[in-house]
Amino acid sequence: MKASVIHEFGDTEVLKYEDVPTPGVRPGHVLVKILASGVNRLDHYIREGSVAPELPFPHILGIDASGEIEALGEGVSSFSIGDRVITVPGFPVEKNEYSVRPAATAPSFTLQGLGTPGTYAQYLETPQEWIIRDDTSLTPEETATLPVVLASGVRAVKKVGGVKAGDKVLIHSGASGSGSMQIQVAKALGAQVATTVRSDEKGELAKRVGADLVINTSREDFVEKVLEWTEGRGADVVIDTLGGDVLPKSIDAAKQLGVIVVFGFVAGIESKLDIRNFFFTQKQLKGTLSGDKEDLEWGLERVKEGKIKAVVGKTLPLKDASLAHKLIADNKVGGNVVLLPWAD
């Protein structure tokens, strides 16, 4: 089969389009013919070597995919050949940890395509527990964008952030893969959403996915704007995908006792925090990682109700995976990037 393989960490050019053996199918596993693979910023971090430094080479990157069942391993009864499926983004490797909640706290938790070959390929072999039936009416390109951003968005906004109807929520990077999905999750829960972008073009996308207030941080101060929007109170919940110098300001934008969910680190991995925020105003800083099958299923129900839509920003053939990574590294795409493994 064709796959996009890395043999070393490095810049986007280390992604090589190659012939590799098509995987066999072990008992309890399924072989999925991949119709579309989603690209995440996390793949870019893994490729450059800043996450998962122990990765064995050669390696096929990729967490997200949609496809159809090509072959069933012995003992697989929950799927049939031809079923449309999507990947679950992360899972415990050890069967006795399958019921650990949140799944990402299981000692053997790994991301799809981290401990095993990933989805930048024509086929994926995976345990039957870590794919989910795709009964949405979306295209394969659309469903391929969902696993990471939808499952982690539901986890971060609903479960960790505790967002509920009537809340005022700040979500950063409203045109990013994660931000554009988190806005929709918060709106599906009945919240009002303010979001940040750095260009008017991305602001348009953030509005289209439902943001009530779009703040362009190239000319506006988001703390001031959020305080104005909440009549001086601060946001009930802030989802911070940016970290770095932005996180302390996200804490300033939250209300007393408000929750700040640390989701990502696009703007930097280190932040300087004023500890007084955590006792005088008793704000709560919380971490989140991935999402599980239950989070994905909740999100897919909202997709079927039409409350959440996939945001496809760019579609490319699999052989152009290095270009896909370059577009992400340069912040050139709104929404998500998708690779097509059977396209020329």
Ligand SMILES: NC(=O)c1ccc[n+]([C@@H]2O[C@H](COP(=O)([O-])OP(=O)(O)OC[C@H]3O[C@@H](n4cnc5c(N)ncnc54)[C@H](OP(=O)(O)O)[C@@H]3O)[C@@H](O)[C@H]2O)c1
């Ligand atoms: N915790 C979890 O479970 C989880 C799950 C998925 C992703 N993540 C993390 O979440 C983060 C976002 O991932 P993603 O896939 O949504 O990324 P993405 O689609 O590539 O979007 C990131 C956006 O950040 C903005 N940006 C870049 N540099 C910035 C800076 N210095 N200051 C402010 N904004 C900046 C850009 O938008 P503009 O050009 O509009 O500003 C860019 O489009 C990553 O750190 C990722 O690892 C965490």
